[in-house]
């Protein structure tokens with residue numbers, strides 16, 4: 001619970017836009033301004049490991065060396081606009097450099113999130129522990145071990161969130177990082193196989209290509225590798241413990257996606273599906289409870305990240 005007496009969700013992410021794409025509806029649902037209108041007292045803090053300096057620029061006329069030079073700054077402006085759209089008042093950046101996609105030069109940059117985490121996990125986790133101890137979140141949500149799709153910064157974010165979950169409440173662990181605080185629930189955001197299949201079927205029925213569409217003109221070996229990668233991006237439905245209904249937040253999530261203008265194409269799959277489509281697909285963001293410190297076993301499945309804490 002934070003100092004205003006609100007139950008607090010901390011979302012731990014890699015780059016500006018990941019928070020919105022993966023859990024924007026959830027963030028809007030629990031943000032203080034929105035929760036107050038329902039007579040609830042919850043709040044959200046978003047933490048991003050990097051500024052996303054090495055992302056693509058999807059607007060062709062802005063895809064220039066100058067724009068890439070200042071992309072970190074641009075994306076911090078975009079996340080600020082996205083947070084306004086979601087009603088989230090608090091977000092922080094840990095200041096690591098974007099590592100780029102797996103196997104690219106950015107991975108070995110000494111400033112990169114990837115390099116830091118491979119050098120010293122605890123040193124890389126400490127800034128997050130400092131934030132946890134200062135803000136006292138009840139719930140932490142991050143990615144699965146594969147970081148959703150294998151990006152080194154997503155994997156790094158998942159690692160520091162797990163390590164912080166273990167150590168933030170230990171008064172002997174780096175006492176200079178603040179007084180110990182133990183969050184009560186740890187989640188990873190997931191896409192169950194059934195949702196992936198439903199979204200893919202709908203997109204394909206309209207002739208829309210997505211990251212889940214099978215690549216053409218590749219060798220059998222490449223196709224097999226791609227299928228294994230796609231399988232890791234979703235999970236068996238039975239792993240899902242928590243489904244958040246985001247029907248009331250679809251508009252806010254769409255505006256937040258649009259705020260990440262350099263990263264997300266207006267004619268890409270994320271924006272081509274209408275609100276009606278999203279509702280037909282269930283309008284849910286889904287999570288797996290990884291660990292908890294509740295006094296009794298939670299009743300699963302649940303529809304609230306704060307279930308057992310209210």
Ligand SMILES: [Zn+2]
Nearest residue numbers: 014015018151
């Ligand atoms: Zn990302």
